[in-house]
Amino acid sequence: MSESRFADLLERVMGLSAASIGPGAIERAVDARRRETGLRDGDAYWALLQASSAEVQQLIEAVVVPETWFFRNPQAFRAMERDVLGPRLRADPQAGARLLSLPCSTGEEAYTMAMALMESGIEPHSFSIEAVDISQHAIDMARAGCYGRNSFRGHELAFRDRYFDARPHGWAVRDEVRAPVRFAQGNIFAPGFMAQAGVFDVIFCRNMLIYFDIPRQKQAIAVLRRLLAPDGTLFVGHSEAGLMREEGFVSAGMAMAFAFRRAPEAAALRAPAGPTATVVPPPRASLRAPVAKRPAALRVIERVRPTRPETTRSIAKTLDLAALRRMADDGRVEEAERGAQTYIRENGASPDALLLLGLISDAAGQGKAAAHYYRKVLYLDPGNVEALGHLALLLRREGDHAGARLIDERMRRQDGRRN
Ligand SMILES: C[S@@+](CC[C@H](N)C(=O)[O-])C[C@H]1O[C@@H](n2cnc3c(N)ncnc32)[C@H](O)[C@@H]1O
Known part of the structure; x- marks a missing residue:
């Protein structure tokens, strides 16, 4: 055989x-x-x-490998809400938004998209989510919407009490989360795949391209390009980020979210700069907007990442922290983590290096470690809006609303000082 x-x-x-x-x-x-x-x-x-x-x-x-869970890489869902759809839908709920989860596997990703938007006060009727996977079995499970322990990983599970009902064999997703989500079986390589679907403002295509060889990856990316609105945002898995760059997408500049936009739009945003400069489009304005206020030095990367493999030590020495952060956004997470640690060993505690370690831990679902790093940043730099913003979101996700409100308050005071 x-x-x-x-x-x-x-x-x-x-x-x-x-x-x-x-x-x-x-x-x-x-x-x-x-x-x-x-x-x-x-x-x-x-x-x-x-x-x-x-x-x-x-x-x-x-x-098929249907491995998935709720809030897998939470940074992506947070960025989708905070930097992409939240500001737009809060300003004009009638504007509507179309989202796609492809592949959706057993549905956790699509339901998480809905929960992430609902968490920020967006009404489920102001967006719709199409969710597609080649596995009919996975789609049946997604429609059934009842999940066991394996779908809830990590320690930040307060969302389960808000959006699920306990059943003898698991947790059933509530109707308000189901309402905006529509599941369908489909193969991205089928002729005429989603030909009538139009375009989407947000596409999550995470952890599928890794199962394809290079020609098929290119073919799948062409489909994604067709399905993505001109100003749409595409989220991929961290090991797929490098591939998107190779295929001409540009980073949307959302820390550790592995979010990309189509190149022409980014070209329009590109500021006149030296031949090697790359400008990451800043995130759109938002109510919380911790990322939007990040120092310009973190938005403008003045050196391209090296094409030759280098040791972590030399990376930390020759590239600045912004480059390490860019490396993490590109999916080279472990390298970036080691680089940030080396940077701290060689240069002493630095808020930016600690923030990067916080973001990496947060993305890996290690809430406790992330909170520890964010607090260290705030010890060194009490007005660091990015650390404040991420810590507030983390506490809220853990169900610590009082703690989150205190951080919000600090953030507002900080804003007052700046304006
Ligand atoms: C590891 S899961 C990813 C689920 C989710 N996006 C995530 O990141 O948690 C990979 C999924 O890709 C689906 N898949 C594989 N090949 C596909 C294809 N050609 N078209 C659509 N879905 C496919 C599989 O059925 C499986 O459910």
């Missing part, structure tokens, strides 16, 4: 690169399906696959 014909078929139909799911995974899936269908050998199962698209779908179900 080690024949490559099964792997070739899966590559052709769904873009799966056999190497991405580990040696033997396709072979095991084929063997399981062959036994399930009661067929004697690989040739008989191959013949069935040629004759039955339903069986092809069953084989797909057996090889």
Whole structure:
């Protein structure tokens, strides 16, 4: 059963690169399906696959990796609300917004998009979320909307009390969160995929491109480009960020959110600068806007990242903190983390390096460590609006509303001083 014909078929139909799911995974899936269908050998199962698209779908179900959970990389949802849709929908709730979760797997990502917007007071009727995945099984589970422990990871689970009802076998998502979300089965490589869907203001396409080889990644990105509104924002997984840059997207400048925009829009925003300068478009204005107020030095990166691999030590020495931060935004998170630690060892505690470590911990769902770093920043730089903003959001997510209000108050005082 080690024949490559099964792997070739899966590559052709769904873009799966056999190497991405580990040696033997396709072979095991084929063997399981062959036994399930009661067929004697690989040739008989191959013949069935040629004759039955339903069986092809069953084989797909057996090889997909549906790993997902609520608020996976919370920075992305926060940035989507704070820097992209929140300001717009609060200013004009009638403006509406269209969001896409592709792939949505069992639905956690799409429901999280809804919760993130609702958390900031946006009414569910002012946005809609399409959620698509190749796995019919995953879509059925998403529609059922009842989740076990594995979907709730980390310690910041206060949202579960607000948006779910406890059931004997898990937690059922409440109707108000379901209302704006619509699930559909779909394969990004199917001819005419979402041809009538129009464009989306926000697309989450996280942790799918990593399963494709390079030509298929390019093909999938072309589909995403078509589905993304000209001023839309595309969120990818952290290991996919470098790829987006290679494909001509530009960072939307949202720390650790791995958010991108289409290049032409960014080109229009590009300020006249030296040949190697890159300007990250600043986030749009927001009510909380901690990022919008970040020092200009963190927005304008004056050196491009090196093309040659370098040791962490030399990176910390030769690149400034803004470059380390950019590296983290590009998905080179571990390198950036080591770089920030080296920077602190060599230069002493620095608010910007500590803030970066806070953002990295926050993105990894390590709320306690993130809060520790944010507080260290505030010890050294009590008016640091970015640390204040992120700490307030973190406390709110943990259900510490009194603590969050105190930080909000500090932030307002800080704003008063600035204006
Ligand atoms: C690891 S999950 C990612 C879920 C979610 N976006 C996240 O980051 O948590 C990958 C999903 O990609 C889906 N997938 C794989 N190939 C696909 C394709 N060709 N079209 C649509 N979905 C696909 C799988 O079914 C699986 O549910």
